[in-house]
Amino acid sequence: xxxxxxxxxxxxxxxxxxxxxxxxxxxxxxxxxxxxxxxxxxxxxxxxxxxxxxxxxxxxxxxxxxxxxxxxxxxxxxxxxxxxxxxxxxxxxxxxxxxxxxxxxxxxxxxxxxxxxxxxxxxxxxxxxxxxxxxxxxxxxxxxxxxxxxxxxxxxxxxxxxxxxxxxxxxxxxxxxxxxxxxxxxxxxxxxxxxxxxxxxxxxxxxxxxxxxxxxxxxxxxxxxxxxxxxxxxxxxxxxxxxxxxxxxxxxxxxxxxxxxxxx
Ligand code: G3P
Ligand code: CA
Numbered sequence: 131x132x133x134x135x136x137x138x139x140x141x142x143x144x145x146x147x148x149x150x151x152x153x154x155x156x157x158x159x160x161x162x163x164x165x166x167x168x169x170x171x172x173x174x175x176x177x178x179x180x181x182x183x184x185x186x187x188x189x190x191x192x193x194x195x196x197x198x199x200x201x202x203x204x205x206x207x208x209x210x211x212x213x214x215x216x217x218x219x220x221x222x223x224x225x226x227x228x229x230x231x232x233x234x235x236x237x238x239x240x241x242x243x244x245x246x247x248x249x250x251x252x253x254x255x256x257x258x259x260x261x262x263x264x265x266x267x268x269x270x271x272x273x274x275x276x277x278x279x280x281x282x283x284x285x286x287x288x289x290x291x292x293x294x295x296x297x298x299x300x301x302x303x304x305x306x307x308x309x310x311x312x313x314x315x316x317x318x319x320x321x322x323x324x325x326x327x328x329x330x331x332x333x334x335x336x337x338x339x340x341x342x343x344x345x346x347x348x349x350x351x352x353x354x355x356x357x358x359x360x361x362x363x364x365x366x367x368x369x370x371x372x373x374x375x376x377x378x379x380x381x382x383x384x385x386x387x388x389x390x391x392x393x394x
Pocket of ligand 1: 148177190
């Protein structure tokens with residue numbers, strides 16, 4: 131088991147806004163985080179990447195094309211990869227207009243800005259580390275960020291800060307460096323044998339919602355692990371995951387999940 135992860139006092143099903151309230155505002159922006167709080171989310175999920183100069187920014191894709199105006203601002207640049215731009219260069223981009231004119235000028239936030247916004251909105255944080263391969267430096271940077279703020283140190287102890295990744299090596303590094311913070315493994319369905327191994331270094335498993343069944347939730351719970359399913363958007367899927375007994379629902383529509391919980 132991961133050491134010193136405290137019991138968590140929390141609502142029966144935690145509503146997690148995926149990339150912020152990404153059906154209502156441009157994903158992974160401060161506007162999406164503020165909207166998530168307004169729509170009843172308990173936590174916000176966000177994706178973290180490193181820039182060319184080692185800063186941490188919040189963006190899902192490895193490249194900038196889909197969610198920013200990078201082609202217009204940097205027409206001569208060959209690379210569109212986040213990791214090839216410095217923070218100062220990324221700050222010139224508009225990460226809101228692609229979603230709608232009301233969001234024109236929304237910047238790509240740094241992780242620090244996102245955490246400040248979540249703190250002021252009363253949201254917990256589910257931080258996803260987007261890594262191509264094991265990245266202990268990213269793990270260390272996350273640790274530094276969390277430890278610098280008493281609010282997030284306390285949130286970690288209370289289970290309102292969770293770090294997740296598909297990369298279990300980086301996740302294990304987080305577990306070693308921040309033993310009081312919950313970590314979550316993303317991905318496939320695990321056998322009972324694999325669940326025993328995961329339970330040594332993580333506190334939960336977060337699978338795609340189509341992999342969630344009542345018996346899988348039961349097996350995961352039997353190993354002392356919690357489970358959040360993603361990305362759960364339809365009424366039918368929301369109802370099914372609540373019925374199957376998951377601990378949290380990661381959704382683009384936190385208001386929909388909150389409404390289902392109110393009547394469940
Ligand atoms: O929270 C899990 C989910 O966010 C993983 O998929 O592609 O949306 O980062 P993705
Ligand atoms: Ca994510």
